Amino acid sequence: MSVTNLAPNATSAAAPEDEPKKKGGKKKKLLILLALVVVGAAAWFFLLKPPAAAPAPEPGETVALEPIQLNLEGGHYLRLGMALQLTADVHEEVDGSKALDAAIDLFSGREVAEVNTGKQREDLKTELLKRLKEAYHHDVLDVYFTEFVTQ
Incomplete structure (x- = not known):
């Protein structure tokens, strides 16, 4: 056991x-x-x-361009004046011909009703800013309408 x-x-x-x-x-x-x-x-x-986001560019000089008249649909016209808000990195004089060309291309031939309403005008301004950033290699921060008269 x-x-x-x-x-x-x-x-x-x-x-x-x-x-x-x-x-x-x-x-x-x-x-x-x-x-x-x-x-x-x-x-x-x-x-x-x-990667960390790049810091936003600082605003610099604002360049006012001479107002232009654009032909709209149906014999109407748009008198458009604008100013470009540049970045602080831009130190030379900016040629406004690219901005005027972009505005002519974007607004010409549109109907008055298409450019008169606030929402559509803001959409056109956003599209114009996009084109200006491309044309000026991101040296333009914003675009301001100093004149916007339709007839």
């Missing part, structure tokens, strides 16, 4: 030795997982993080 009693005691004595090994394995897995998370976060921060 003593032999039978030794076997269960031996098994019960071996069981506590297995438990610390399992706990040590869990700690290693947890440390490896934590290390992977830290490495992944560092990789995202240094490699995948989107």
Whole structure:
């Protein structure tokens, strides 16, 4: 009977030795997982993080252009005066001919009703600003209408 009693005691004595090994394995897995998370976060921060937005350009000089008359549909016309808000980086004199050409191209031939309403006028102004930014290589920040008379 003593032999039978030794076997269960031996098994019960071996069981506590297995438990610390399992706990040590869990700690290693947890440390490896934590290390992977830290490495992944560092990789995202240094490699995948989107670049910071460029600072907005500072406004500089405003250049007023001579008003022009544009032919609209049906014998009507538009007298358009505008000013260009330039960036502070522009130090030379700006040629307004590109701006006038863009305005003529955009407004000519349109109906009076198309340029008289506030919403459509703002849409046309946004389109004109887009064209001016392209023509002046982003040296124009905004465009202001100093005259806008239809007849």
